[in-house]
Amino acid sequence: MTENADLSSVLDRAATGGRITPEEALDLYRSAPLHALGAAADAARRKRYAGTEHIATYIIERNINYTNSCVTACKFCAFYAPPKSEKVWTRDLDDILRRCEETVRLGGTQIMFQGGHHPDYGVEYYEEHFAAIKKAYPELVIHSLGASEVEHMARISGVTAEEAIRRIHAAGLDSFAGAGAELLPARPRTAIAPLKESGERWLEIMEIAHGLGVESTSTMLMGTGETNAERIEHLRMIRDVQDRTGGFRAFIPYTYQPENNHLRGQTQATLFEYLRMIAIARLFLDNVAHIQGSWLTTGKEVGQLSLHYGADDLGSIMLEENVVSSAGAKHRSNRMEIIDLIRKAGRVPAQRATTYEHLVVHDDPANDPVDDKVVSHLSSTAIEGGTAHPELKLVETS
Numbered sequence: 197m198t199e200n201a202d203l204s205s206v207l208d209r210a211a212t213g214g215r216i217t218p219e220e221a222l223d224l225y226r227s228a229p230l231h232a233l234g235a236a237a238d239a240a241r242r243k244r245y246a247g248t249e250h251i252a253t254y255i256i257e258r259n260i261n262y263t264n265s266c267v268t269a270c271k272f273c274a275f276y277a278p279p280k281s282e283k284v285w286t287r288d289l290d291d292i293l294r295r296c297e298e299t300v301r302l303g304g305t306q307i308m309f310q311g312g313h314h315p316d317y318g319v320e321y322y323e324e325h326f327a328a329i330k331k332a333y334p335e336l337v338i339h340s341l342g343a344s345e346v347e348h349m350a351r352i353s354g355v356t357a358e359e360a361i362r363r364i365h366a367a368g369l370d371s372f373a374g375a376g377a378e379l380l381p382a383r384p385r386t387a388i389a390p391l392k393e394s395g396e397r398w399l400e401i402m403e404i405a406h407g408l409g410v411e412s413t414s415t416m417l418m419g420t421g422e423t424n425a426e427r428i429e430h431l432r433m434i435r436d437v438q439d440r441t442g443g444f445r446a447f448i449p450y451t452y453q454p455e456n457n458h459l460r461g462q463t464q465a466t467l468f469e470y471l472r473m474i475a476i477a478r479l480f481l482d483n484v485a486h487i488q489g490s491w492l493t494t495g496k497e498v499g500q501l502s503l504h505y506g507a508d509d510l511g512s513i514m515l516e517e518n519v520v521s522s523a524g525a526k527h528r529s530n531r532m533e534i535i536d537l538i539r540k541a542g543r544v545p546a547q548r549a550t551t552y553e554h555l556v557v558h559d560d561p562a563n564d565p566v567d568d569k570v571v572s573h574l575s576s577t578a579i580e581g582g583t584a585h586p587e588l589k590l591v592e593t594s
């Protein structure tokens with residue numbers, strides 16, 4: 197049998213829901229023709245979503261960055277400032293609550309509380325803030341933080357990761373956003389985030405969370421110099437945990453942005469590599485329901501293409517984003533444009549909840565929302581001129 201025939205039979209198996217090995221995934225990732233890879237991934241997506249395969253989803257959310265002070269100094273990060281730096285800022289609770297109010301007012305359903313590893317912020321800080329947010333806006337889903345923050349806050353408070361998770365969940369955290377996964381294998385992780393917990397520990401904390409009923413998404417940062425084999429190993433590590441817990445709702449790869457950080461000038465993943473990753477994730481992660489295309493870091497057209505390479509979701513209109521924007525991600529959009537992008541990609545757009553239920557299916561263009569205030573980065577501090585609506589701009593950070 198020829199090598200192409202081998203690849204073709206593996207693609208056929210994966211397209212119909214059969215499991216592929218990490219070695220087969222690596223072969224496909226390296227060598228399968230791009231269109232054949234995308235077609236197999238799209239077939240797997242359609243099979244999983246038979247009956248609703250014509251729909252692609254998006255969500256309206258807000259990232260709320262509570263501080264940029266961070267002791268972990270990841271080399272790819274353009275967001276953080278060392279704790280004693282004059283560039284450090286924090287947001288107070290009133291400011292955070294005003295951002296929540298604005299999110300609700302604009303139809304957002306989710307907040308992603310995201311910040312640095314502040315040297316003084318233990319479990320108590322998150323308990324206080326999540327409880328206050330839930331008290332004021334019980335309808336907002338707090339889909340936030342990740343294993344790295346749990347590891348850090350537990351250390352600051354002198355408790356176990358399990359206790360930290362129990363306490364912040366009781367205070368209002370609904371699910372973990374899965375940030376901080378970066379690259380899970382040891383070599384690339386140590387190269388870009390030497391002070392972060394190991395990939396094994398990141399997964400261990402996610403597994404504890406899933407066991408406590410706190411589900412999460414999972415992510416991958418592509419393009420900081422990792423090998424193809426390390427990318428596939430990252431997927432294998434996630435799939436193995438998912439076989440035990442079923443707690444990862446989605447997988448979200450995104451590309452490294454090279455500005456304003458210590459890795460500046462090093463490799464970025466190409467857009468073809470990104471599309472291949474979306475496809476291989478759909479085929480290899482047969483136990484993860486949702487694959488998200490990230491238009492924020494790759495652009496809207498690539499986001500549209502991702503919907504033909506296995507993605508079923510186009511992520512969020514982020515009313516505020518400062519982390520990857522600080523590193524150079526400049527793609528912006530609004531609700532009407534995302535709806536249009538999805539429709540022009542041949543799908544019916546639907547606004548979703550954090551747990552992926554369809555909230556509004558836009559099946560008739562005549563009923564499309566015309567609210568042009570639902571704009572990404574309306575209050576971004578990372579992009580010059582990032583406030584699309586000056587009247588909505590909140591307090592400047594100091």
Ligand code: SF4
Pocket residue numbers: 266267268269270273274275276311312313344
């Ligand atoms: S990625 Fe997170 S943990 Fe790493 S330096 Fe940036 S803010 Fe800190």
